[in-house]
Amino acid sequence: MIYWRNTDITEKQDQIIKLLYQYRALTNEHIRRLIYDHLSSPASGQKANISRFTADLKKKKLIQSFSCHPYSKELIHCLTPKGIDYYKDHALIDKDEPLAGFKGYPHGDFDSGMLKPGLRNIEHTMMYLDFAIWYSDVLDIRHNLYAVKKYVFYDFENAWGNSVSGQMKKVRPDGEVLRPEGIYTIEIDLATERKKVLTEKFLNYFRYLNSCVENGEEPQWVGMLVVCKDSQIEFKNDQRLHTILKSACEGLKYYSWTFPVRIINRKQNVDLRNLLINDPETLESIGISIPTTDNPVLEERILKEEREQQELAERERRQEEYRRREAARKEQERLLQERKQRELIEEKKREAMEREKNKSGNRLFGKLFS
DSSP states (O other): EEEEEEEEEHHHHHHHHHHHHSSEEEEHHHHHOOOOOOTTTHHEEEEEEHHHHHHHHTTTTSSSEEETTTTSEEEEEEEEEHHHHHHHSSSBOTTOOOOTTTTTBBBBOOOHHHHHHOOTHHHHHHHHHHHHHHHHHHHEEEEEOOOOOEEEEOOOOOOOTTTTOOOEEEEEEEEEETTTTEEEEEEEOOOOHHHHHHHHHHHHHHHHHHHHHHHHOOOOSEEEEEEEOOOSOOOOGHHHHHHHHHHHHHGGGGGGGGEEEEEEOOEEEEEHHHHHHHHHHHHHHHHOOOOSOOOOOHHHHHHHHHHHHHHHHHHHHHHHHHHHHHHHHHHHHHHHHHHHHHHHHOOOOOHHHHHHHHHHHHHHHHTTOO
């Protein structure tokens, strides 16, 4: 039992509060799966326990609940400001940690307004949570509040000869997955977006990746997971899967080869890059044009770097030539000064000898007429 601000909180309730901060929002069924799913006791009894815990947390004003209608009859819970204060008093928060929110790292700093779940499209919210919880044992997932990336986009294609100013854009995936090779974005597909809208989503990633290449920056992400609804339809007949693959190739263009896109659900896993490399005939059979591997932005970046290197080498060559000329000039000046110094010494010697000679002549003349 934890005693906090005149409130008694059980260990299970403490666990629920921490899960709600981690996932943003959860239903009783989600919480049951996360806490009790490894046990052999009846699921109905487990869920009844969770219901008692969440009802008490709501009574203590640590959580708030919202309807999942029309997606389901369940309530979805999230933390109140009081609940967030409790969490922050009992957990490590570090807003500057780039891997915050992943396992073994602290969490980011969010308020109750930010953590409130997306209720306008509750099916999208629930589909993300179902995916994150289903794969919680094998994938390290964090929610979308960590996953916003801004970039500057220059629309050269629509400039029409006018001056182009950069537009601030952002990529905001539905979540992220941490893998040994890097971070993947999560995109939830409800099969409701038309191909044009879906292509624009991939095109946003294309523009972001271009901006990274142009600025010599490493992208935040190394690839993407597109999470779809479960389907029993075979690949050759799955029109939605075909639409996603087409949109990815058209939107990502040449990045389709270097930015892996995996389309997954609990029934299948389709890797676009693997198909491009090993089975392009299958893509062509469903009307997908194979994108070029040539990346003009990268080529321009390489040429720019080569030009900069050449300019740097030329500048260093000129500087070295200038240093040699300066050294030769200073050496010449030194030799000239030494010669003048020698001539001055010789002149003084001659003058001294002349004076001595005159003195000797005067002494001799004096003796002759003395």
